[in-house]
Amino acid sequence: MKTIDVKGLKCPLPLIETKKALKQLPNDEALKVIIDNEISKNNVIRFLKDNGIESEISRNGNVFEVIVNQHNVDLENVEAENYCTIDLPEKDNYIIVFGKDRLGEGSDDLGFVLAGSLLNTLKEMDKLPTKIVFINSGINLVLKGSPTLLPLKELEKAGVELIVCGTCLDYFNKIEKLAIGRISDMYEILESMTKAGKVINI
Numbered sequence: 001m002k003t004i005d006v007k008g009l010k011c012p013l014p015l016i017e018t019k020k021a022l023k024q025l026p027n028d029e030a031l032k033v034i035i036d037n038e039i040s041k042n043n044v045i046r047f048l049k050d051n052g053i054e055s056e057i058s059r060n061g062n063v064f065e066v067i068v069n070q071h072n073v074d075l076e077n078v079e080a081e082n083y084c085t086i087d088l089p090e091k092d093n094y095i096i097v098f099g100k101d102r103l104g105e106g107s108d109d110l111g112f113v114l115a116g117s118l119l120n121t122l123k124e125m126d127k128l129p130t131k132i133v134f135i136n137s138g139i140n141l142v143l144k145g146s147p148t149l150l151p152l153k154e155l156e157k158a159g160v161e162l163i164v165c166g167t168c169l170d171y172f173n174k175i176e177k178l179a180i181g182r183i184s185d186m187y188e189i190l191e192s193m194t195k196a197g198k199v200i201n202i
Contacts, residue, residue: 002029007036007063014040015047015080022053022068023075033066041066047083051075062188094198095131096122097189098138103202115141115202119151128160130196133189134181135165138202139172144179152180163189 004021006014018033025031035041041057041064048055048068056067102111103118119141122128132155134142141148142164156162162181169175169183193199 001032003032005034007034011040011084012081014044015083018044019075019080027072031068035064036062043083051078093196094129095192095196096129096200097133098202099135100137101140116148119148123151123154128158131161131163131192133163135168139164139168142181143174143177149179
């Protein structure tokens with residue numbers, strides 16, 4: 001497997017290097033592209049998909065690995081630079097941060113009901129959040145037995161990324177009870193918040 005490391009490179013360089021590597025690669029050899037920028041990763045994936053090239057993605061912290069196994073495609077006349085987008089907050093892009101497992105103050109029972117009602121209503125909205133983040137007691141919403149798992153599964157299926165604070169899971173000793181979502185760290189959570197057009201804190 002050939003590996004190219006494009007960490008730290010700005011667009012369009014990751015795209016250009018990926019295209020060059022694919023053109024030089026024998027048809028029976030796989031390619032691994034190592035990227036440390038989500039926008040660059042998305043650009044490379046879109047470039048591959050639009051040109052009929054299948055890929056697999058894995059993640060380790062803030063580093064992505066894009067694996068290409070099938071690449072028998074003519075890329076000679078494809079302008080990789082056309083797939084370059086920059087990492088700017090989008091006005092309509094928003095994320096939701098659950099800092100607790102209920103809505104409002106007062107009755108805990110009512111707060112739990114309102115949290116479930118919010119998620120059930122959210123999945124019917126035309127504009128979904130790009131991500132939902134769960135920190136502190138908000139992690140209870142993504143644990144086994146939580147009544148909010150069904151709407152969360154539907155939101156995840158619709159493309160909403162569910163990010164769960166790993167430190168919080170560890171603090172409450174709940175890692176083994178995680179039922180849905182991806183464990184992450186404060187670096188990614190903060191990065192997601194700063195890149196979003198709007199952050200809704202629950």
